[in-house]
Amino acid sequence: MGLKTSEKPLLERLKDSEKDVFMQKAVAKAQDAQWEKREGARDELGNWEQWRELGEQIRQHTIAYLPDYLEQFSDNVAKQGGKVFFAQTAQEAQDYVKRLIIEKQIKKVVKSKSMVTTEVDIDPMLLDLEGVNVMETDLAEFILQMDDWDEPSHIVFPSIHKNREQIRQVFEKKLGYKGDNEPVNLARCAREVMRKFFLEADMGITGCNFAVADSGIINLDTNEGNADLTISVPKTQVVLMGMERIVPTMKEAEVLDNLLARSAVGQTLTTYVTFAGKKAEDESDGPEDFHVVILDNGRSNALGTAFQSVLQCIRCGSCLNVCPVYRHIGGHGYGSIYPGPIGAVLSPVLGGYKQFGELPYASSLCGACTETCPVKIPLHELLIEHRRVMTNELGMQHGFDDFQMKVIGKGTSTPWMFKSAMTFAHAGSAPLSKKKNISVENMYDYGGYIDKGPGMVKGWTDVRDLPRPPKGSENFRSWYKNRQKAGDK
Template sequence: MPISTSDKPFKERIDLSKEDKFMQKAVEKSQDVQWEKREGSRERIGNWEQWRELGEQIRQHTITHLDYYLEQFSDNVAKRGGHVFFAETAEDASDYIKQVIEQKNSQKIVKAKSMVTEEIGMNEMIRELSHIEFFESDLAEFILQEDDWDAPSHIVFPDIHKNRQQIRQVFHDKLGYEGDDNPQRMARFVRGILRQHFLEADIGITGCNFAIANSGQVNLVTNEGNADLVESIPKTQIVVMGMERIVPNIEDAEVLDNLLARSAVGQDLTTYITFAGPKLPDESDGPEDFHVVIVDNGRSKVLGTEFQSILQCIRCGACLNVCPVYRHIGGHGYGSIYPGPVGAILSPIIGGYDEFKELPFASSLCGACTDTCPVKIPLHQLLIEHRRVMTDEKKMMHGFQDVQMRAIALGTAKPFLFKSALKVAHAGLGVLASKDPVAAINFSTNGVIKKGPGLIKGWTDVRDLPRPVKEKDNFRSWFKEREKQRGDKHDTDS
């Protein structure tokens, strides 16, 4: 399945991520830096919560009337001389793009960063066409391409898991680069390579940040300017967009561009904001043949459901930049091109629960993602809804883990069983406890459980779990004795 980035089981992916200490440090640093930049840019715009509410209203209105705006956009693209193809599945989208490539007898294609092209498996399809030269033009994506098409690990910063020494080695081995690992010199080296590809390409492929319904234009938001070259130099342009990436007019796009820039990279305004379409008679550049592929691929099935609000997403990646789970496992741990909280919601919708059933549980439900989302998607609530669907409707979570949860529920719901458990907890878990010279400072002489069984194993693998105290020393006994002493004192005073 194109959306999947790994054939390894979830547990194995997590174990590999936990061993990748560089990745963890890189993500940690990026999250901290982005926090400062993001909050600073949001503060400078003023009334940030009102901006969020406006963004939410625009997105909700558009999604509610999606059929109307898609038809309006399609008609306006056609009026400008372009072509629109509605793709129900990823295969439909990829097949149409292949058809255009073959009709144009294309020899070289350049592409700007686009998550939805990864989603539909377009890259793999083009790479199988042996006569085609195909190049990513976004610097980070170009690095991943040269590193044997390594999978992206972030929506906005796809190569966040690599350092400059690793990147320098890739350029040396694959491109003959002999310079040092100075980022500016490496970027200049790549620019020299890509400029020639831009000039020679006969097809340019881009994603779409927002499609403008009432004008038939495509709004591209970039920092490197590569998307502008991709859409303006080749004679043919193919735009690939999710069906939800549409706004009624340019004024709404300007609001969302402001929200996107501040949330994605912490800038007041992204370096390049472009509104593009087919080349007009009085224009000197731009595509002569313009195609827009509008991808459904499971999106329409969430319309009118509890998951509809995920279609509001503007792909800023802010939720990844505050997520404590992403901070520890990075993007590759999710096994999807869409990582982080948004990926944990989107991946089961697009790829199915069988493939991504673990992702909704890869969350602490702290709500930081919901708090930072610029269009106010209730992300953590959608994760809970996924869990409910899998447990109650699809009956997927009924293995040994479910047996344990039911046993715990029964024990905590019945006072007799709960009190009985308190009586034996200290002795019963004693066999698992060990004395830890550091932990013992906090946990007195009871010790800690280092290798817990069943459900608590995930906790004890990375944290200390104190052994339960004896019944006579627990809180309930202490509180009961305290109340008794207060009662005795009151009787004496009386």
Template sequence: MGLSTSTKTFAERLEESKNDKFAQAAVAKAQDAQWIKREGAREELGNWEEWRLHGEAIRKHAIEHLPHYLTEFSDQVAARGGHVFFAKTAKEAQEYVRDVIVQKKATHVVKSKSMVTTEVDIDPMLVALGNVEVLETDLAEFILQVADWDEPSHIVFPALHKNRDQIREIFAKKLGYTGDNDPVNLARCARDTMRKLFLKSEVGITGCNFAIANTGQINLSTNEGNADLTISIPKTQIVLMGMERIVPSIQEAEVLDNLLARSAVGQKLTTYVTFAGKKAADESDGPEDFHVVIVDNGRSNALGTDFQPVLQCIRCGACLNVCPVYRQIGGHAYGSIYPGPIGSILSPVLGGYEKYGDLPYASSLCGACTTTCPVKIPIHNLLIEHRKVMEDDLKMHHDGAFMNFEMNTIGSGTSHKWMFSMAQQMAHTGLSTLPKEEVSVSNMFERGAVKAAPAIAKGWTDVRSLPVAPKSKDQFRKWYKNHKKESGK
């Protein structure tokens, strides 16, 4: 899978997403539910904006001093008896993980809590070894694996696009499940399958929410506990982390864990907040062989550029949960394991504009993502920056000629009172060819005088509603002018 989740074009993915009514309903329900939980959990702190400022300062400081803290972290891991490998590319990360597994002669591998492993294609590499059984142990990721490695649709809720009936059918077909669609029973089926492999596993692979520079530990925040089992049972642990996921000390990690839990799932803290590393001499469990793979894979492209703030991201998914575009098209339309507003910034940085150049345009630029971000990433401004790069790059066929003409024309029209007034007068007349009622774009061209949308407008008319403009005498400006006269003000 890697960073890309689809070989289809953005237009093809959009068409599929528009027809997936269940996914749209699931996203809408999740967004509404998360709004209540998220805002309630944040409100409990009493000074959320101060926490955001603190979180932003921590992340900015860490990114600005990235070489120092990565070096400190690496030294501390080594001092504890662990190993650190810096992987410039996905291939280098794959090769290191493969070499460790081959060296250990491992045949059973369990994985938990890592989008980076998906980004660098660890699963296909393990499967290709032939003699290795690999199991995703986060429940949602487990569901996707059993469903023939289905693609994720959300950063925090990757199986959001599947309902309990679909999951029951998958479990029945692939696991021999014979029970009902009760989530409790489905979870028991998954747990029974996982626990058997946990007890046989020789290698555990995880990601990390934050790496603690001054102790050489990793910090994981989970609600299921499977990551803790992945750390404590196998004798060998491999951690894959994006190079930006570093904090100076446990104090900063505690702040970010609070911001993460409240923003991602609306909790004060997740059920399990774990700090781990190589097994110490006085510990009864934990890995005896501890490896950390620090992954670049394009992240350094953002350093020193306007896009550096994207590296502040703590992967809470809050921006997805407020985005009106994500609400309509879901996660699969983005074609990246990082969907939504943050993915629309990060994916072009990691994978380039040729493949992900459509994503910065998949935004209304309403700014809700920026407002909700717990570490104050200026998300909608970075989307605009991506558009500027593409508009100025003739190789991307976004030279901006038509847009410049369009905006200059609108600017001229709205800057002259008589032209603006004439446009208002003509608005109702121009739309009089359509039915004399509020219509949706799904039927406006079928029922009106216009039978087909011009190609240049089709993308707009496919997804928006169009109310009939008010008559000239009913327009707000005229009403307000008459109202002032009548009130004598």
């Protein structure tokens, strides 16, 4: 899968999303429910805006001194007997894990939920190794694995696009499940399968919410406890983390854990907040062999640029839960493992404009994502910046779209042309207009609406009504001019 999840063009992915009525209803329901839980949890904390400012300061400071904190973290992991590998690319991260598995003759691997492992395609690599079995242990990821490795559609709730009956059918087909579609019974079935695999696993792979620089330990937040078992049972532990997922001390980790839990799932604190590393001499469980793979994979592209603030992200998914575009197209419409507003900003940074140049345009620029972000990433401003870079610096806008924008720019910047367009817009739109009876007062007073707009207008009229422009003598400018004259008299 990797960073890119689909080879289909954006418009084709959107058509598929339009047909998935269940997904749209599920996303809408989740967004509404998360709104109440999230805002309630934030209110309990008190002074939410001050907490956001503190989170922003922590993330900005850490990224500004990223090389120093990464070196400190690496040194402290080594002092405890662990190993750190810096992977420049996804392939380097894959190769390191693969060498480790072959060297140690690993047969069974358990994984906790991790966006980074999906980003670097760890699962397909493991499946290609002869004699190696792998199991996702997050319930949602386990469901996707059982459904022939279906794509995740949300950062926090990967299987949000599936209902309980679909899950029951998957379990029946792959696990021989004979029960009903009650979530508690489905979860019991998954637990029975996972628990046996846990006890036989000889390698655990996790992601990392935050790495603590001054102690060399990692911080994981989960609600199922599966990450704790992934860390504590197998003898060998591999942690894959984006290079930006680091904090100076435990004090900063505590602040970000609070922001993360309240923003991601509307909880005061996530059920399991785990700090772990290599097994100490006086501990009864934990990994005897501890490895951390720190991944760049395009993240350094953002350093020192207008996009540096995207590295502040703590992967809470709050921006997805308020986004009107995500509400309608779901996660699969983005074609990236990072969907929603954060994905529309981050994916072009990591994968380039050739793969993800359409995503910055998949936004209404309403700013809700920026408003909800717990670490104050200016997401909608970064989407505009992507558009500016592609249009002005890279000249990627071309063909008929480019011609249309030049005509519009010339027309709106030249007074006589603009005035002429306003005068003749009503008559010129007649062939495109049709009548419609509607109760909204004044909306269709000027001869109906346009439902098949030309060129770039088509994207709007395909899904919305565009009222026909008024006559030149009845438009706002004429009305205002006449009011001024009446006032003078």
